[in-house]
Amino acid sequence: MSETFHAPTRSFSLRRMFAMVRRYWYLLRGSWPRIIELMYWPTIQMIMWGFITLHLRDTSTWVAEAAGVLLTAVLLWDILFRGQLGYTLSFLEELYSRNLGQLFVSPLRPIEMVAALMTISLLRTLIGILPAALLAIPLFAWNIFTIGLPLLAFFFLLLIMGWAVGMIVTALLLRVGLGGESLAWFIIFLLVPVSAVYYPVDVLPVWLQWVAFAMPPVYVFEGMRAVLFDGIFRWDYFGAAVALNIAYLGLGAATFLWSFHVARKRGLLLAGGE
């Protein structure tokens, strides 16, 4: 009788998690149009807002005071958007290939898949944003990296919020299948008006400000403006964003795990498609 490979039972295995990262990386690497697409929109957005900045610089004192405010805002917004999209689109690959059933008869745990989706989302976001950020230096004389360490904080705060939204979207996709594919693209835009991306939060009506302050992105974008206009890092905003991110990440994880449980009850892991 030949040897049976009997992997140890661990509640979280880095090897299994990186197997999934490798899988998503192979999928990405194997399609140059997808890689181009990752870089394409952030770059186009950056160029468009760069020209808007050039136009407004002469007419708006607000923009003139901190020339890179709009460019920084658009690049930071793309971190949130790409973070969510990178997470969700990688999950959609499993639905396209009707592969969930195969994966979940293996020892892969849902939480390992979530960790793999986060990792690939980080990679996809970096691939998408870095070229745009670097191109802004020669094109519009704006170097976002001069923000320094606060930029790192903003990056991870937005990425984590993107993951939280991604988990909720994938939970919905588990329920409705590929029929809900477009959720991956539009749900995140619900956050734009209340995130105060391009304008200060006090522009919003008071009741909407309350909604805004219940979301982490508003603290990031207000914090960004504090750095650019006043040269200060708002630790109070940072603390609020961290606390809210923890809450939203927990909510996202709970929603995904609940949806996974429902999928096992209804046989949706076998169906996979529409």
Next chain:
Amino acid sequence: MLRTPTVKVEHLTKQFGTVTAVDDISFEIARGSCVGLLGGNGAGKTTTIAMIMGLLLPTKGRVTVLGEDMGTHRFRVLPRINFSSPYMELPHRLTIAENLAIYAELYEIPDPKTRIAELAETLELVPLLTRASGKLSAGQKTRVGLAKSLLNNPEFLALDEPTASLDPDTADRIRGYLENFRAETGGSILLASHNMAEVERLCDDVLMMRAGKIVDRGAPAELIGRYGRHTLEEVFLDIARASSSDSTPPAQAAQ
């Protein structure tokens, strides 16, 4: 001392809304045996396998695999079992080698390259390793699916229609691989199939399902004798065409 069965199914029931897909079934799969699950379309075969593998939660009942309750300790068992179905695919754009390498990592195989090379040799996949999964024929896909399901040398292998839509030559080869798997590893197999000749050749025991219930069971020769037929296919037709309102096995009803 009696050996724990590989699979023990007790009063397993699955309801989807008002539809009862699997209705209070119980059976065991002994260590090293091959059990066939036969039944027409919608008889409950795939639902039963999905519950055994933990992909689907039962409404009622209990599944124990290799001594572990699948409801509570599924992850203790999953590294030791595997599943193949032509209805679940591998990502089309990845090559066979990439797909197998990823699953070898998921099963935490100690030496993945050697194991994949062994299986590629056995299942005649070597020339296909660099080809994308989406560019394979049905027979090649089945062999790749089988390679994936043998990666961890499972103690229990569930197969859902492993030779569906294959030509007779390829189907015969697949049956040969499965015979070798049993002979070499002593692993147990649960085989859902519509191919009666396949079940007669591979299985020690057969469970006949209709409308979610097990309506008869026994060794292929025993069932053929009991129904007074010449082949398992004739037995299958007797059972499948029997009135669903008549719970008496057709052979007994005819007497």
